[in-house]
Amino acid sequence: MIMAxxxxxxxxxxxxxxxxxxxxxxxxxKRVVQEAGKTDYKVCVITAASEDPEQRGQDYRQVFTxxxxxxxxxxxxxxxxxxxxxxxxxxxxxxxxIFLTGGDQLRLTTIVGGTRIFEAIQNxxxxxxxxxxxxxxxxxxxxxxxxEGQSEDGLFKGxxxxxxxxxxVEKIIFDTHFMARGRIGRLVQIVTMNPICIxxxxxEDTGVVLKGDGYAEVIGTGQVIIVDGSDIAHSNIMDIKQxxxxxxxxxxxxSLVNGYRYNFQKRRLLIPPDxxxxxxxx
Amino acid sequence: MIMAxxxxxxxxxxxxxxxxxxxxxxxxxKRVVQEAGKTDYKVCVITAASEDPEQRGQDYRQVFTxxxxxxxxxxxxxxxxxxxxxxxxxxxxxxxxIFLTGGDQLRLTTIVGGTRIFEAIQNxxxxxxxxxxxxxxxxxxxxxxxxEGQSEDGLFKGxxxxxxxxxxVEKIIFDTHFMARGRIGRLVQIVTMNPICIxxxxxEDTGVVLKGDGYAEVIGTGQVIIVDGSDIAHSNIMDIKQxxxxxxxxxxxxSLVNGYRYNFQKRRLLIPPDxxxxxxxx
Numbered sequence: 001m002i003m004a005x006x007x008x009x010x011x012x013x014x015x016x017x018x019x020x021x022x023x024x025x026x027x028x029x030k031r032v033v034q035e036a037g038k039t040d041y042k043v044c045v046i047t048a049a050s051e052d053p054e055q056r057g058q059d060y061r062q063v064f065t066x067x068x069x070x071x072x073x074x075x076x077x078x079x080x081x082x083x084x085x086x087x088x089x090x091x092x093x094x095x096x097x098i099f100l101t102g103g104d105q106l107r108l109t110t111i112v113g114g115t116r117i118f119e120a121i122q123n124x125x126x127x128x129x130x131x132x133x134x135x136x137x138x139x140x141x142x143x144x145x146x147x148e149g150q151s152e153d154g155l156f157k158g159x160x161x162x163x164x165x166x167x168x169v170e171k172i173i174f175d176t177h178f179m180a181r182g183r184i185g186r187l188v189q190i191v192t193m194n195p196i197c198i199x200x201x202x203x204e205d206t207g208v209v210l211k212g213d214g215y216a217e218v219i220g221t222g223q224v225i226i227v228d229g230s231d232i233a234h235s236n237i238m239d240i241k242q243x244x245x246x247x248x249x250x251x252x253x254x255s256l257v258n259g260y261r262y263n264f265q266k267r268r269l270l271i272p273p274d275x276x277x278x279x280x281x282x
Numbered sequence: 283m284i285m286a287x288x289x290x291x292x293x294x295x296x297x298x299x300x301x302x303x304x305x306x307x308x309x310x311x312k313r314v315v316q317e318a319g320k321t322d323y324k325v326c327v328i329t330a331a332s333e334d335p336e337q338r339g340q341d342y343r344q345v346f347t348x349x350x351x352x353x354x355x356x357x358x359x360x361x362x363x364x365x366x367x368x369x370x371x372x373x374x375x376x377x378x379x380i381f382l383t384g385g386d387q388l389r390l391t392t393i394v395g396g397t398r399i400f401e402a403i404q405n406x407x408x409x410x411x412x413x414x415x416x417x418x419x420x421x422x423x424x425x426x427x428x429x430e431g432q433s434e435d436g437l438f439k440g441x442x443x444x445x446x447x448x449x450x451v452e453k454i455i456f457d458t459h460f461m462a463r464g465r466i467g468r469l470v471q472i473v474t475m476n477p478i479c480i481x482x483x484x485x486e487d488t489g490v491v492l493k494g495d496g497y498a499e500v501i502g503t504g505q506v507i508i509v510d511g512s513d514i515a516h517s518n519i520m521d522i523k524q525x526x527x528x529x530x531x532x533x534x535x536x537s538l539v540n541g542y543r544y545n546f547q548k549r550r551l552l553i554p555p556d557x558x559x560x561x562x563x564x
Contacts, residue, residue: 179464182464182465184464188535221527223528223529245485245505247553249551251536251537253532253533254529254530255470258527271516
């Protein structure tokens with residue numbers, strides 16, 4: 001088995017697949033807040049990915065008010081100058097939860113990449129905060145970020161465009177809205193190109209909580225699909241031209257749901273104790 | 283390895299993923315015609331799956347005229363009485379190629395299932411003709427036919443509805459428009475419920491030619507995805523309620539493109555000689 005991630009942080013990374021429930025039972029977001037481990041938590045919402053940051057900010061202010069946050073800061077960052085603003089960056093220093101909204105991941109890296117805000121987020125991850133991102137806000141987590149690629153073309157060479165993300169973890173590729181948008185081809189193509197990468201396709205209203213020890217736990221109402229290329233025996237991908245269809249043999253796929261865990265170091269799925277055969281009667 | 287299919291026929295089954303090119307280069311349909319192995323071939327087009335059978339019939343009459351058919355019969359069957367008509371059924375007796383158009387697979391089985399037309403198709407498959415079907419026309423090939431199921435819900439228990447198909451092959455589940463509609467969840471669910479089944483997800487403008495010896499070859503411009511449950515180690519599917527998300531460990535997935543073959547008996551992918559490592563220089 002090949003080690004994929006090199007986590008070293010004390011905090012938690014929570015990648016959410018987008019479209020999480022914000023008005024009904026809030027199952028997923030309640031669970032995200034729970035990870036903070038305290039009731040008087042401070043949340044900072046970064047809306048830089050969104051083209052309508054004011055509205056997004058208002059939406060999440062309402063959600064986190066319902067979820068009992070003691071302090072809520074909305075960082076409505078629209079340009080790099082703001083992302084380098086010392087006063088804004090300082091607001092993150094005592095955040096228990098930093099939440100990156102959806103929108104366009106390329107917008108997020110272009111505006112925030114390498115700035116003081118970026119450094120502050122990374123610092124909080126290392127020192128113990130929860131960094132949660134949904135949709136575009138989760139796509140940026142890895143060193144390799146998918147920013148473009150039609151689902152239906154996912155298995156044609158060159159159809160999936162990637163660029164450097166925030167690099168909070170290495171060699172794990174996060175994709176979101178995964179089943180809803182039928183995106184598995186995108187992850188299979190990337191994993192085929194370099195099987196050291198593990199693809200993590202997060203479903204809507206679903207999340208994956210990644211800890212610094214390399215273990216992840218699935219939360220929420222849908223599935224997280226793991227695409228593991230360890231067993232790939234053959235592929236045509238280095239021999240074909242751009243736009244041609246990709247052949248690949250032996251991609252290993254798992255579907256994980258709430259409570260299931262995954263060991264990224266050993267590439268192994270961990271079944272919740274309640275679901276293990278020895279605990280079933282029939 | 284578990285044997286999946288029990289083919290016994292002298293003919294060929296060609297499952298096409300829908301949306302095959304009918305006006306440009308006709309790459310896929312030319313290849314289908316090639317399988318007939320002669321230039322003066324007779325084709326019968328069965329439009330029973332379609333709600334607009336006249337238009338479909340005209341379209342394929344034009345296509346097969348371009349493709350040099352010596353005789354073209356359009357069987358525009360709209361009800362079971364027609365499907366039981368001896369004169370219509372007789373037209374199939376000397377067909378070299380029987381082509382089932384797209385539409386609704388449930389319409390096709392409901393109208394044609396168990397009729398003289400059905401028997402005539404099966405008889406021609408056994409005795410040496412090509413039976414090709416596209417989209418709905420391919421979905422009916424197996425003993426288990428998917429007839430309903432939103433792609434995005436494919437990994438929620440009970441979301442994929444199946445019913446008996448024509449049963450030309452056993453324990454192979456054909457799905458179509460596969461990458462275009464992101465349907466892998468549907469096949470994963472069925473294969474998880476009974477890993478003896480092999481899922482075959484055929485892409486648009488792509489086909490799989492299945493021979494009586496249990497070997498299949500991929501043709502066309504896209505991919506055929508094989509979903510093999512032989513290695514499944516764990517699933518929650520027998521313990522969860524309808525509508526709950528499906529967990530499953532170790533689903534083996536292959537993507538095959540033009541020229542690749544698959545041995546359904548041994549569940550093994552076969553790489554075309556040109557693509558084998560020993561034939562590459564660099």
